[in-house]
Amino acid sequence: MKLKVEHTTLFEYDALIFETATEVKLRPTNLNGSSQRCLEFDLQVTPSTSIYEYTDFYGNSVHHFNIMERHNRLEIIATSIVETGSGHTAVSPGEDIFLQDFLLASRYVQFDPAVLDYAQQFQAIADPYELAETVCRVTNETFTYESGVTGVHTTTSEVMELRQGVCQDFAHVMIAVCRHLKVPARYVSGYLYGGPGTDGLNRSSHAWCEVFCGPEKGWIAFDPTHATLLVDQRYIKIGAGRDYADVPPVRGTYKGRAAEQLKVVVRIWRLDENNA
Secondary structure, three states, X not given: OEEEEEEEEEEEEEEXXXXXXXXXXXXXXXXXXEOOEEEXXXXXXXXXXXXXXXXXXXXXXXXXXXXXXXXXXXXXXXXXXXXXXXXEEOOOOOOHHHHOHHHOOOOOOOOOHHHHHHHHHHOOOOOHHHHHHHHHHHHHHHOEEOXXXXXOOOOHHHHHHHOEEOHHHHHHHHHHHHHHOOOOEEEEEEEEOXXXXXXXXXEOOEEEEEEEOOOOOOEEEEEOOOOOEEOOOOEEEEEEEOOHHHXXXXXEEEEOOOOEEEEEEEEEXXXXXXXX
């Protein structure tokens, strides 16, 4: 499936600010082993400035820029054309070094008593794929999707208490359970195409997780937010890490006393409908 994504982030301030430093992780992944291909990517920043790109520790593409002049508005428009694939990523040579990172607690994935208690019902499942599929299904059935009750800094401890949240929260809970049961799992940021009738509509970014199911099966992507459970060609992967803290779409800082307002618009179009 070929999809186009336009992700617009607008920061507006009630007074002038200066010395903005911003980090953007919005380029869809092109990692070896993945069936996804980013065919085109363009990043436009206003006010205009030089943009630098590098690859982080987990292989994610990162764009960084500074704006030294005074301004009260910052707009970032990332446009991508992606050929999507399955939710399977083969294991790359030397990747074993990362597995330990995906077995430990992290900023938003915590091994609190509620998570450990929740994980007990799955501990008899030995096969990693069966375990991941079961955790994904039970989390989807057990937790209630409710926007506005959590935020980007909500931990698994808080989600377990609420039993509510959004895609980021469900992914964090599933990751915590898998890691506690000694199965590596990582957080994935990206987008989900809503299907015919949704082209060009404003949608949110999405999040899910990938579970290491052994050297032969590699990383399999699961989405506990949706009852379909397995990730398919509707999904666009941007990047992966230990949790949300490793792959926020936009992160930055500035000097000034101004209050900030944020607006994000995500639009997705399918480009190959006639050939489907």
